[in-house]
Amino acid sequence: MTDAPPWLASVRPSLAGLSVYDVPRVSARARLHANENPEPWPDAVMAELAEVVRRVELGRYPDSSGRELREVLAAIHGCDVGRIVLGNGSDEVISLLLTALGAQARPVLVTPAPTFVMYGHSARVLGYEVREVELDDALQLDGPGLDRALVGATICFFARPNNPTGTLWDADVIARLVAAHPAVVFVIDEAYIAYAPGRSLESVLVADNVVHMRTLSKNGLAALRIGYAIADGRLAHALDKVRHPYNVSQTSIAIAHAVLTRFADVQAQMIARTTANRGRLAGMLARIPGAHVFDPAANFVLVRLADPTAARSMIDALRRAEILVKDVGHLPKLAACVRFGVGTAGELDLVEATLDAWLRAGA
Ligand SMILES: Cc1ncc(COP(=O)(O)O)c(C=O)c1O
Structure with missing residues (x-):
């Protein structure tokens, strides 16, 4: 072992x-562990996108700030374009907020x-003190x-809905x-709000200290890495x-x-299929003896x-x-809990057959 270099x-x-x-790229027959929308885009749409x-x-x-996409988003949200800041996924928006704030x-x-x-x-990367307040037993x-x-x-x-619980907080x-x-x-953070139609707080909770955060990742576009904040203009400027x-x-x-201006109807159908x-x-999960399914408001189910x-x-x-799900049993309040992404109909057939066999074998 060499000595640690001074730097x-x-x-x-x-x-x-x-x-x-780190999420290793393992091959699987059903990937239900990353909260994606796995519905395939139709071939005709893929040809147009190509x-x-x-x-x-x-x-x-x-464009340095993605102006033309921000204009489309501003029209969708009915807000001034200056309030919208794009991130490389909402992960980046989270970092931008934490970096811009934090004067203490x-x-x-x-x-x-x-x-x-x-x-x-x-x-924690930025040296913040992190105060975590546990959810109650109803999550x-x-x-x-x-x-x-x-x-x-x-x-x-x-x-809201929360990950990994899928619950919609009061x-x-x-x-x-x-x-x-x-x-x-x-x-x-309304990353999953497409799966809880009518429940967005965007027009309900309006205050200069509130930022609404969205992502395209959960709506069939995870590969793009696009998230955004809708913030007070002064905070958007700081971001x-x-x-x-x-x-x-x-x-x-x-x-x-292209998706938001030309194929929003196709995207809405994909979301509707996932919701169904x-x-x-x-x-399926509620039929497991002794299982409790938490009321799901996102594109995954916690059992x-x-x-x-x-x-x-x-x-x-x-x-x-070869079905990947997320073991969340080590997290506070989630002992014995497992998170399942919804998956396509074909993936759910596989889950159903596997769970049936597991139950028949005496679980
Ligand atoms: C609640 C929530 N917010 C944000 C993200 C990050 O999404 P993005 O792909 O936009 O970085 C996730 C990803 O799982 C999430 O669960």
Whole structure:
């Protein structure tokens, strides 16, 4: 073993306790572990998108802030284009927010727990104090606990629907916290809102300390890596100072533009199919003796089995059949819980057959 080189001392100490967010590309017959929308785009749409890509001028930079896509998004959301900031996935938007805010010597992130891991991860990278407030047993927000944690905080993320629980948190609790803590920026992350139609807080929760965050990833476009914030103009301006120019590729911008302006109906059908398949999956999981299915509001379903041994046995049986699901049993409040992405009808046939065989074999 060689001695540690002196520059290693310059690596942020906050990285020492963090692991790399790595999702290895394993082959599988059903990939239900990443909350994607796996419905295939129709061949005719793929042919049109290929034409869009063919016209991309590879030698030229894209618009530095993705202006033409932001204009389409501003029209969809009925807001000023200056309020929209694009990120390379909403993962980047999370980092932009945490970087632009944080004027305090030790800025503070507040999140419910469990929730999407990148809020805490990116905050820890930047040296934030992270205050996590556990959900209650119904996987709803602990309003009083959050109220206490938010004193002196910088930023708070509410994923609604939440990942990995799939639950839709009480809007009144969120609205009360937002009003009670005007110095905290609240980010309402609606990554999965397409699967909970009519439940968006975008027009309900309007305040200068509220940012609405969206992504195209969960709606059949994960490969593009496009997420965005809709923020108060002054905060959007600050985010733009942090954001690297040209942070979203022209290929992604052009495909997203074409989908949103020409193929939104096709996308809506894909989302509707997934929402219908979610009902089938939830029913399948509810038939497992001793299982509890949490009311799903996203494109995945969270199930609690009778005990951790049953959860492990089921995950192993699924893995042997090359079905990937997410074991979330180690997270607070989620003992014996497993998260299943909805999958296509064909993938669900495979899940159904595998679960039936597992149950017949005595689980
Ligand atoms: C709640 C939530 N927000 C944001 C993201 C990140 O999405 P993106 O692909 O836009 O980076 C995810 C990804 O799983 C998520 O679950």
